Amino acid sequence: MKHNVIITPDKVIVDGNELKHNEKGSALLTELYRNHIGDYPKFFKMDTLSKLGFITSELLLNIEGDRDFEPREDRAVILFNRNASLQADTHYQSTIQDPKHFFPSPAAFVYTLPNIVTGEIAIRNKYFGETSFIVIDDYDEQIIMKNLINAFQDPVTTSIIGGWVDCSDEEHFEAKIFLMEK
Amino acid sequence: MIVCAAHNIISPLGNTSAENYAAVKSGKSALRKYDGLWRLPESFVASLLDRNAFTDERHTIDEQIVIASISKALEQTEIDVRSSKVLFIISTTKGNVFLLDKREKGFTQERVRLGVMAREVTKHFGNHNEPIVVSNACISGVCAQIEAMRYLESGEFDFVIVCGVDVQSAFIVSGFQSFKALSPDECKPFDANRCGLNLGDAAATIIYTKKDKANDNEWVACRGAIRNDANHISGPSRVGEGSFRALRIALSDLDPEKIAFINAHGTATLYNDEMESIAIERAGLADVPVNSLKGYYGHTMGAAGVLETIISMQAVDDHNILGTRGFDTLGVTHHLDVSNQNRSTEKRAFIKLLSGFGGCNAALLMAKGGLK
Amino acid sequence: MDELIYTLKQQIIEALNLEDMKPEDIDENATLFGEGLGLDSIDALELIVMMEKNYGIKLQDPAKGKEIFKSVAVMADFIAKNRTK
Numbered sequence: 001m002k003h004n005v006i007i008t009p010d011k012v013i014v015d016g017n018e019l020k021h022n023e024k025g026s027a028l029l030t031e032l033y034r035n036h037i038g039d040y041p042k043f044f045k046m047d048t049l050s051k052l053g054f055i056t057s058e059l060l061l062n063i064e065g066d067r068d069f070e071p072r073e074d075r076a077v078i079l080f081n082r083n084a085s086l087q088a089d090t091h092y093q094s095t096i097q098d099p100k101h102f103f104p105s106p107a108a109f110v111y112t113l114p115n116i117v118t119g120e121i122a123i124r125n126k127y128f129g130e131t132s133f134i135v136i137d138d139y140d141e142q143i144i145m146k147n148l149i150n151a152f153q154d155p156v157t158t159s160i161i162g163g164w165v166d167c168s169d170e171e172h173f174e175a176k177i178f179l180m181e182k
Numbered sequence: 183m184i185v186c187a188a189h190n191i192i193s194p195l196g197n198t199s200a201e202n203y204a205a206v207k208s209g210k211s212a213l214r215k216y217d218g219l220w221r222l223p224e225s226f227v228a229s230l231l232d233r234n235a236f237t238d239e240r241h242t243i244d245e246q247i248v249i250a251s252i253s254k255a256l257e258q259t260e261i262d263v264r265s266s267k268v269l270f271i272i273s274t275t276k277g278n279v280f281l282l283d284k285r286e287k288g289f290t291q292e293r294v295r296l297g298v299m300a301r302e303v304t305k306h307f308g309n310h311n312e313p314i315v316v317s318n319a320c321i322s323g324v325c326a327q328i329e330a331m332r333y334l335e336s337g338e339f340d341f342v343i344v345c346g347v348d349v350q351s352a353f354i355v356s357g358f359q360s361f362k363a364l365s366p367d368e369c370k371p372f373d374a375n376r377c378g379l380n381l382g383d384a385a386a387t388i389i390y391t392k393k394d395k396a397n398d399n400e401w402v403a404c405r406g407a408i409r410n411d412a413n414h415i416s417g418p419s420r421v422g423e424g425s426f427r428a429l430r431i432a433l434s435d436l437d438p439e440k441i442a443f444i445n446a447h448g449t450a451t452l453y454n455d456e457m458e459s460i461a462i463e464r465a466g467l468a469d470v471p472v473n474s475l476k477g478y479y480g481h482t483m484g485a486a487g488v489l490e491t492i493i494s495m496q497a498v499d500d501h502n503i504l505g506t507r508g509f510d511t512l513g514v515t516h517h518l519d520v521s522n523q524n525r526s527t528e529k530r531a532f533i534k535l536l537s538g539f540g541g542c543n544a545a546l547l548m549a550k551g552g553l554k
Numbered sequence: 555m556d557e558l559i560y561t562l563k564q565q566i567i568e569a570l571n572l573e574d575m576k577p578e579d580i581d582e583n584a585t586l587f588g589e590g591l592g593l594d595s596i597d598a599l600e601l602i603v604m605m606e607k608n609y610g611i612k613l614q615d616p617a618k619g620k621e622i623f624k625s626v627a628v629m630a631d632f633i634a635k636n637r638t639k
Binding site: 071073077082083084086089090092093096097099102104105106109110112113114115116118119120122123125126127128129130131132133134135136137138140143146147149150151153154155156 | 221223275276277279282283284294295296297298300301312313314315316317318319325329331332333335336338352353356357358359360361407408409410411412413414415416423424427431538539540541542
Binding site: 103107110 | 569570571572573574596597599600603606607
């Protein structure tokens with residue numbers, strides 16, 4: 001494990017060091033975006049899970065350094081959570097719940113899959129490698145680690161962005177991701 | 183070697199793999215048009231199970247068909263399913279999502295959680311291992327099989343039960359309708375007049391185990407890979423980047439001459455089928471026969487990767503390359519060998535190819551008796 | 555028409571989550587897709603929903619959308635002629 005980042009509604013910890021911030025919850029995610037990224041307007045189209053995973057990965061990759069955005073196939077992005085895409089699902093459901101106000105939103109629907117966050121990370125960084133998403137009902141570091149170690153059986157993978165990225169609604173979320181090298 | 187010990191399909195075409203294969207071989211399909219179903223204002227074409235046939239009030243329909251499918255697969259083996267050396271991997275995109283509709287009664291909201299749904303299944307079978315749920319969009323079914331291969335190679339488990347499932351609902355259908363991705367009629371994979379996909383219900387199970395040697399009739403999962411387009415979260419790469427890279431790994435140094443067919447994703451959308459034709463050519467596989475099963479089952483999402491692998495295994499067992507139902511004239515820019523007729527083959531390997539939202543793509547090489 | 559164009563810009567910003575933009579930032583004659591705002595296929599689909607929700611106009615063919623969504627001015631013109639709300 002080379003680096004790790006933790007983000008909760010009121011804490012941001014990068015490699016064990018707490019980052020100062022003013023906001024909490026969804027506002028924290030926006031604050032982190034403006035302070036550490038800023039040049040990616042697609043951020044505002046994302047659901048909360050994707051925003052969370054995207055920002056956590058950006059902080060992780062900034063710490064790794066060398067952001068050359070060169071395409072690579074040897075880095076995998078494998079994330080886990082308990083709630084899958086619940087926040088996005090709930091939001092999409094609200095666009096179809098009332099038969100009198102039935103306006104299914106494609107922009108909302110596209111995020112109703114938990115793996116989309118791995119796609120956002122791959123697009124941002126030009127990762128052609130493996131991307132995957134697994135749901136388990138409780139955070140279990142052993143299960144996660146064993147699964148990620150297994151992922152090195154892929155003949156090309158030498159590096160993995162892995163970990164837990166969970167979100168039940170816009171204000172309740174938790175991410176704990178790390179960089180793992182073979 | 184990772185070997186297939188048993189399999190089963192539960193779908194509108196039957197409750198066993200054999201029944202399903204026989205139906206597909208004779209060109210049958212349960213695709214039909216539904217008007218006003220689930221209060222949806224727009225009609226749609228789908229292959230649906232009869233929900234009234236599922237009467238177990240303790241379980242949602244997803245759970246019931248998963249339990250039924252796994253049970254039927256287990257019956258073909260002597261596996262002690264309660265053993266700690268048995269792992270369950272469920273593959274699904276939306277699971278019990280229909281429970282988010284405020285009008286649905288009968289189950290608590292926590293049942294929407296995929297892990298809770300999966301635990302209902304393992305609880306039924308008396309297995310105490312935490313189930314793994316792969317939710318990687320439409321490639322989940324192949325992804326789950328690759329996970330199974332890895333868990334078996336690691337030695338942590340003796341058997342891995344992979345079950346892919348998805349059941350259609352207003353949530354899913356309306357979503358695809360908002361994408362204008364659905365065809366108003368039965369879909370036409372790779373066809374010049376294709377205009378979108380159909381949707382389908384299914385559960386499909388493959389039980390894998392590790393063996394030193396496979397006998398001539400045993401199916402071996404040789405190698406698989408998942409790769410991302412790094413392009414767009416819903417549109418496929420215009421150069422088939424991820425699909426090509428996944429194919430490249432699955433193919434590796436195997437002579438393409440040994441491959442009976444590529445069972446493609448073939449959803450019959452304008453972009454997917456075009457993208458696959460590009461990826462297949464880039465991988466040097468343009469001469470290999472290609473087919474799609476979406477014209478028989480519709481797109482069964484989380485079940486697709488498992489279901490389509492099983493039907494393909496049955497086809498090779500039957501020395502058959504299944505025709506692509508709905509296909510008439512090739513409508514992709516790179517030549518592919520697609521036919522709507524069944525064709526014979528003596529070859530013993532195939533590649534299962536899939537793509538999904540999020541830019542993910544997966545390829546799996548299966549060989550009867552292993553690669554020689 | 556000016557009022558419709560201004561309102562339309564606000565609605566586009568909201569529908570497409572163009573967080574850091576104000577109506578003043580959008581040139582009504584600039585191309586919306588490709589260059590210009592760099593909108594993509596999902597944005598086009600979302601605009602189709604917005605047209606129905608706010609103006610009662612149903613667009614069945616997404617290909618037609620490309621013509622109508624050329625620019626805000628072209629959209630406004632189309633809406634003025636076809637709105638049912």
